[in-house]
Amino acid sequence: MTKFSDLNLNTKVLKAIDEAGYENPTPIQAGAIPAALEGRDVLGIAQTGTGKTASFTLPLITALARGRARARMPRSLVLCPTRELAAQVAENFDTYAKYVKLSKALLIGGVSFKEQDILIDKGVDVLIATPGRLLDHFERGKLILNDVKVMVVDEADRMLDMGFIPDIERIFGLTPFTRQTLFFSATMAPEIERITNTFLSNPERIEVARQATASETIEQGVVMFKASRKDREGTEKRKVLRGLIDAEGEKLTNAIIFCNRKTDVDIVAKSLKSYKYDAAPIHGDLDQSQRTRTLEGFRNGELRILVASDVAARGLDVPSVSHVFNFDVPGHPEDYVHRIGRTGRAGREGKAITICVPRDEKQFDAVEKLIQKEIPRLDNPVKSAKPAEVKEDKPKSTRSRSSSKSEEKVDSTAASEDTKPSRSRSSSSRSRSSTSRDDRSSNKVVGLGDHTPSFIGLSFEERMAS
């Protein structure tokens, strides 16, 4: 087996690797590092969890260890699709370049231009950026890309999903023709193939196995769930989720819960919080400082459950996540692979559980087809959430609210995040949140119709508060 010491890396880099506790290079590292050190272009087909970040940071640090950057002329450029991923690459640099004197700057949105300008003016060896922010700086005349010796494109397939390919092409055009390019993508869509054919020169191509098929350390399961009534699906699904979390007990040290939509990320996080779970949301609409804080908390173990959208979570390196939950079956089967790849990393054990409603069964079939494996069916941990006979015409006003009160109360808070305007009333926000939408639409008091006084639907505490 190849060792890091066989790879011609700078001895100071080797020392930092040793301190990070890594013994042997992963396959993408063993393939990419020697080619990169020879100055060749690299096309790495690998996803997060394979060690691909180090496969470009280690040779980059080695190559840049000699020489100095001039003002406003970075010597290398690393492009990442999201701010979080860029921040993570920057952290990797800090770890591996601990003993090498290199300057770096992180150009991401949500951070003031002024601070970033100061860094660029001083001269940076490594510039880590999202494409939009980089071009903003360029257009303001603050950045010159003529001295870029190495350009890294990370997660190109995600760049494609996010519409960044024209920006990437433009940036390629702004850097010298003689630059070295290290290009990474989890998949090779035709558009990505075209870019690599245009901008890479005779690259060393390294393809590593998909993590979902390679990693046998991830235990997978799915709960096939049908709500008792369509309009209660959200509420009941959240109950199933809590049941699944509870069933894991101590084994669940930390978890990421994926939802397909940002509104659901907010709703699920809020709902869990109301039930005293240590949870927080992360998605692209939250402001940068909040995203950074949440992520830091999750990384350092202060936050136990991260509720996330695919884009926000893509590429995040959070070592040792014990569990992944798919609150929704992802729309693209490849996203399932990315999601569950958050657990069971670098040989650790992990568990990934999906909740699948009848509407998503086709999508779930596509997932099983992609990973060429049948995912074991799990029992629904919530007995009462199983399809129940619903007595639609029974007056609900007489129903005791106490048994299910807390669920509805919490979900009404959570559902108030939902932005569907057609379902909100013109009344005050307090009365809007007084009754859950699920509840309001389905549990109308028969006989009173739309004229039901709103307090009838309130719990005692809610009435006191209103």
Ligand code: AMP
């Ligand atoms: P990445 O694919 O770059 O997101 O890395 C996935 C995880 O593997 C990160 O937590 C890295 O710190 C870790 N890692 C990277 N290289 C190695 C290695 N050679 N041995 C063990 N773990 C590694």
